[in-house]
Amino acid sequence: MKRILSIVLALSMLVMAGAAAAETLTMATNAAFPPYEYYDDETDKIVGIDAEIAAAICAKLGYELEIVDVDFDSIVPGVQAGKYSFGMAGMTVTEDRLKSVDFSDSYATGIQVVIVPEDSAIASADDLFAEGANHKVGVQQGTTGDLYTTWDIEDTGKGTIERFKNGADAVLALTSGKVECVVIDNEPAKNFVAANPGLKILDTEYILENYAMCFSKNTPELTAQVNGALKELIADGTVQAIIDKYIPAEG
Numbered sequence: 001m002k003r004i005l006s007i008v009l010a011l012s013m014l015v016m017a018g019a020a021a022a023e024t025l026t027m028a029t030n031a032a033f034p035p036y037e038y039y040d041d042e043t044d045k046i047v048g049i050d051a052e053i054a055a056a057i058c059a060k061l062g063y064e065l066e067i068v069d070v071d072f073d074s075i076v077p078g079v080q081a082g083k084y085s086f087g088m089a090g091m092t093v094t095e096d097r098l099k100s101v102d103f104s105d106s107y108a109t110g111i112q113v114v115i116v117p118e119d120s121a122i123a124s125a126d127d128l129f130a131e132g133a134n135h136k137v138g139v140q141q142g143t144t145g146d147l148y149t150t151w152d153i154e155d156t157g158k159g160t161i162e163r164f165k166n167g168a169d170a171v172l173a174l175t176s177g178k179v180e181c182v183v184i185d186n187e188p189a190k191n192f193v194a195a196n197p198g199l200k201i202l203d204t205e206y207i208l209e210n211y212a213m214c215f216s217k218n219t220p221e222l223t224a225q226v227n228g229a230l231k232e233l234i235a236d237g238t239v240q241a242i243i244d245k246y247i248p249a250e251g
């Protein structure tokens, strides 16, 4: 009897300890990418679609969430090395990244678009790949925009690519005339154009992509847990409500 009692006691202490100290998941992001992740002007906290979806997933699964802001191209290696629990950064699922990390189910889509000054001679994305073209293109280092323009423009000798640490820096270089256009995801592009007068987005879309969270290949249980929570949050409309909050319907 005494034995049973002490086992019960030990067990209940374990449960209490578990309730008191929830495990923390560390999310790596690159927070210069509105509306997916950026610093709120007032609170100086990282907010956005990714931050809120991650918070909803963690709340459902009983984890604490910590968000760290790092260079975009250090997210996949950091997750792979176990430095972060996962990466979430409007990150596109690509064949190449799948060699290093696992991805969750997709929670959003993105499109690579081209930002130019309003008076630019570049009229469509195709102008960048035309025979004899020679444009200076700005991208965020290590993104799909970097990858595709490297293949389509740099490797074919049709222009040069300037790589910046983040999207905001690339757009700054565009406003100061250091590059002629920026290739970047469509929603951040809309935010940057709204914040910087004199810029516009070309109508032609470059490529459609799926966004997902990335995980170490060593934590398949966590990936599965997150996928379970994500599925429920998509089914009950939470994910769409978060997206709608940050991306107001057009028209």
Ligand code: ARG
Residues within 6 Å of the ligand: 029, 030, 031, 032, 033, 036, 037, 072, 089, 090, 091, 092, 093, 110, 140, 142, 143, 144, 145, 166, 167, 185, 209
């Ligand atoms: N979707 C692009 C990619 O995966 C760009 C993502 C950049 N994200 C960011 N938070 N800076 O390569």
